[in-house]
Each structure stands twice: as structure tokens, then as C-alpha cells.
Amino acid sequence: MRPASVALDLGGILLTDPTLGKFWVDAAGGDESAGERAKELWFRELREPFERGELLEDRVWDELGAVTYSSPASIRQRFLGNFLELPKGIAALRACQASGLKVVLATNHYSPWVPLWRERFDWFSLISEVVCSSDVRARKPESAFYSAALSACGPSQSRPYFVDDLVENVDAASMAGFEGLLGDGTGAWAQVVVGRGYAQ
Structure with missing residues (x-):
């Protein structure tokens, strides 16, 4: 049946998946080194606790913004916009x-x-x-x-x-x-x- x-x-x-491809470099304004740091931070420290609901969304964007020298709001907008x-x-x-x-x-x-x-x-x-x-x-x-x-x-x-x-x-x-x-x-x-x- x-x-x-x-x-x-x-x-x-x-x-x-917005975390694949050029997202990280684009989020860092073209800075490949900063983009790689952001990607490593996401996969190593942020993704799993965020996906389990253990980490506030604002903290995710604040931490990614700090390593990419971008505003948290712009990273969030770019991230959500890359679900295609x-x-x-x-x-x-x-x-x-x-x-x-x-x-x-x-x-x-x-x-x-x-x-x-x-x-x-x-x-x-x-x-x-x-x-x-x-x-x-x-x-x-x-x-x-x-x-x-x-x-x-x-x-x-x-x-x-x-x-x-x-x-x-x-x-x-x-x-x-x-x-x-x-x-x-x-x-x-x-x-x-x-x-x-x-x-x-």
C-alpha cells in the first residue's frame, strides 16, 4: 500500500542552501578572508545551537556581522534572500x-x-x-x-x-x-x- x-x-x-556558494564572500563585501572566517564561525559554533532554538537569531547576525564588518541587518537580508x-x-x-x-x-x-x-x-x-x-x-x-x-x-x-x-x-x-x-x-x-x- x-x-x-x-x-x-x-x-x-x-x-x-544559502550557506553554500559565494554567500560568505558576498556577505563580507568581497573580502575572502572575512568570508571564510564567517563561514567557519557559522558551521563551527552558530548553526547547530541556532537550528535547535538554543541561540537567539539576533546573536547569530551580530556575531557574523562582527567578523564580516557588515551590519547584522544586511547579513540577515542577504541570507534570507538567498533561499531560491x-x-x-x-x-x-x-x-x-x-x-x-x-x-x-x-x-x-x-x-x-x-x-x-x-x-x-x-x-x-x-x-x-x-x-x-x-x-x-x-x-x-x-x-x-x-x-x-x-x-x-x-x-x-x-x-x-x-x-x-x-x-x-x-x-x-x-x-x-x-x-x-x-x-x-x-x-x-x-x-x-x-x-x-x-x-x-
Whole structure:
């Protein structure tokens, strides 16, 4: 029997990840050294506690602003502005919803950004529920995150799908009771979730 729901990651599946590419150098006004310091600070000290809801958002931008010599407000604006749509991933999301699947967003992000995404992206209305690491106080691949995601998916006679672009997150999802699928922004994962008749 086909699962009744699918949990989708955000970055790398539906939207680009703003922490990849030239973001850090651009945030530092072209200063590669300052950009590298900011990137190291984000990944080493800020990202995980922020995504778990243990660190206030203002502190994140203040600390990144201090190492990039940029205003915290400008870094925040640039960061949020660099979540860009992955068109084929969005098409796959639309196909999931049109096929009758309940769509749950399962993301290591900060829940107060959800209203911004709802306002910016029309397809966000197709998402039934959102599970954010900052609300759960746990992030993928931690088991508590998947427990919350399973609850959001609701009861089913089959294991819900869980689509993510990181192997460790997919493996943890499979161990937690999902049918884990490794995906990306091409939307090819919808051939499994929706059916082999899905055309990209």
C-alpha cells in the first residue's frame, strides 16, 4: 500500500542552501578572508545551537556581522534572500500534493522564518504541516526530530516517505520508521513517491 504522506527537506530539495556558494564572500563585501572566517564561525559554533532554538537569531547576525564588518541587518537580508526556488523540486512537490499525499516540511531551520516563506512562495500553501528543528529542539539526524516528523505525518498503514539530500539524514529517517529517499533539487525522487509515471 502506498504511504499517505511524505516529509520533505527544504534546503537542497525545494530551495537552495544559502550557506553554500559565494554567500560568505558576498556577505563580507568581497573580502575572502572575512568570508571564510564567517563561514567557519557559522558551521563551527552558530548553526547547530541556532537550528535547535538554543541561540537567539539576533546573536547569530551580530556575531557574523562582527567578523564580516557588515551590519547584522544586511547579513540577515542577504541570507534570507538567498533561499531560491529549485523549480524541478517545486514541480515534484506539486505532483505529490496533486496525487493526494499529505506533504510535511521537515527542516533544520528557524520556525519564525516560516511566515516569510509562506508570503514569498505561493507553493508553500501546499504544505500541510511544518516541523522545524528550532521548535523540536532537536535537528536531523537526531531521533527526536524524526519522532516529531512522524507525528506530523499522521497515522498510516505504510511507512511515510522522507526525502532529504543528506545520506545521514535519510539513514536516520529509515531507522526512525520512515521510507527514506535520497533526493535533490531535480525532483527525480518523485518517480518513487508519486509513481513511475511521473514526468519531470
